[in-house]
Amino acid sequence: VAQLFDESELMERVDNDLEFLADTVQMLETDGRALMLELKTAVASGDAPAVGRTAHALKGMVSNFCSPAVQTLALEVEKAGKAGDEAGAAAASEKLEPGLEALVVELAAFVRSRS
Amino acid sequence: VDRRRIVRLLAARSCCFKADLIAAVRRHEVFGNLPTVLLTSSASPGDQKRCEELGIAARLLKPAKQSLLLDNIMRVMAGKSRARATAGPEAATTAATETPANGAPLRVLLAEDNPVNVKFALKILERAGHTVTHALNGKLAVDLWSAQPFDVVLMDIQMPEMDGLDATRAIRALEKGRDRHTHTPIIAMTANAMTGDREMCIDAGMDGYVAKPVKKELLFAEVGRVLGDGVKGGARGAVV
Numbered sequence: 156v157a158q159l160f161d162e163s164e165l166m167e168r169v170d171n172d173l174e175f176l177a178d179t180v181q182m183l184e185t186d187g188r189a190l191m192l193e194l195k196t197a198v199a200s201g202d203a204p205a206v207g208r209t210a211h212a213l214k215g216m217v218s219n220f221c222s223p224a225v226q227t228l229a230l231e232v233e234k235a236g237k238a239g240d241e242a243g244a245a246a247a248s249e250k251l252e253p254g255l256e257a258l259v260v261e262l263a264a265f266v267r268s269r270s
Numbered sequence: 271v272d273r274r275r276i277v278r279l280l281a282a283r284s285c286c287f288k289a290d291l292i293a294a295v296r297r298h299e300v301f302g303n304l305p306t307v308l309l310t311s312s313a314s315p316g317d318q319k320r321c322e323e324l325g326i327a328a329r330l331l332k333p334a335k336q337s338l339l340l341d342n343i344m345r346v347m348a349g350k351s352r353a354r355a356t357a358g359p360e361a362a363t364t365a366a367t368e369t370p371a372n373g374a375p376l377r378v379l380l381a382e383d384n385p386v387n388v389k390f391a392l393k394i395l396e397r398a399g400h401t402v403t404h405a406l407n408g409k410l411a412v413d414l415w416s417a418q419p420f421d422v423v424l425m426d427i428q429m430p431e432m433d434g435l436d437a438t439r440a441i442r443a444l445e446k447g448r449d450r451h452t453h454t455p456i457i458a459m460t461a462n463a464m465t466g467d468r469e470m471c472i473d474a475g476m477d478g479y480v481a482k483p484v485k486k487e488l489l490f491a492e493v494g495r496v497l498g499d500g501v502k503g504g505a506r507g508a509v510v
Contacts, residue, residue, distance in 0.1 A: 168390075168483070168485075169393075170393070170397070172393075175389075175393060178389070179386055179389055179390070182385055182386045182389065183386060186384075186385055186386065187386075208428060211428055211461060212384060212428065214461050215384060215387055215460075215461035215482045215483075216384055216386045216387065218461055218482050218483040219386055219387065219390050219482075219483045221483075
């Protein structure tokens with residue numbers, strides 16, 4: 156199964172600093188999940204501008220971890236939110252949530268394997 | 271008296287900015303030159319100056335990482351007056367420990383609300399020897415800009431309370447109101463990928479634009495471009 160992130164690009168990005176990577180993955184786990192929860196709330200309440208803003212924040216956060224696939228999922232939610240497309244935002248966020256979870260799990264496993 | 275124990279004691283008790291306590295310690299005949307590390311849960315414009323006045327050698331935002339705290343204590347005990355600090359949830363100033371070997375260190379104002387993005391940006395900038403002050407939102411960035419000089423501002427666009435576009439407009443308006451002409455270069459940092467975003471930033475008064483995730487080569491190239499000069503870590507040829 157292909158990795159959700161580019162391992163070599165990520166290690167270069169963090170200057171091979173595993174402690175730094177572990178810290179930031181931990182932050183993604185807590186803050187990223189919190190943003191995802193916020194996003195789901197915005198989707199459920201039909202607040203399209205909030206959907207766009209939150210997805211944008213998630214996209215920026217995820218982009219640090221060299222995962223274009225998950226970044227694209229967040230972008231799709233952002234686009235739908237900014238376009239006021241509630242149904243599209245709901246559908247896209249349903250794809251983003253498992254994508255983000257999988258990324259967090261993969262990153263955490265990667266950090267453990269290198270520690 | 272074990273000086274290192276005193277340092278630990280002060281650090282543990284400084285749960286907020288205890289300027290009076292530290293000033294009292296400074297007046298003591300034995301502890302006047304006591305190396306001091308301040309642990310604080312918040313930061314605001316002017317803290318850095320007050321710390322310097324009180325002879326505080328390092329200021330860390332809580333929760334401070336164990337390794338960072340130890341690193342700072344070791345530096346302070348070794349007699350180095352400036353020490354590393356860490357980014358926290360509120361505004362914080364970090365002072366680079368390395369003397370840049372090539373190019374002048376810059377005073378950078380980093381306006382960014384996302385903690386992960388802050389951490390990555392700090393890593394890039396600190397390694398290049400630049401001094402970074404962090405603002406959690408646009409309003410704090412304007413306040414910090416008003417309170418102290420910066421060579422360049424790195425501005426996120428989407429932030430709570432005041433976004434980067436409004437913060438830039440506010441800074442430009444304040445610049446116009448000043449007696450002497452000043453222009454602090456402002457570079458947008460954004461994860462936007464929409465057409466017209468760059469123009470929107472320039473229209474607000476920004477000088478440059480870098481896309482997220484921020485990459486050090488592109489960041490320093492853009493900083494060098496807006497400053498019209500090479501900078502440490504970038505256009506002068508130094509490697510971060």
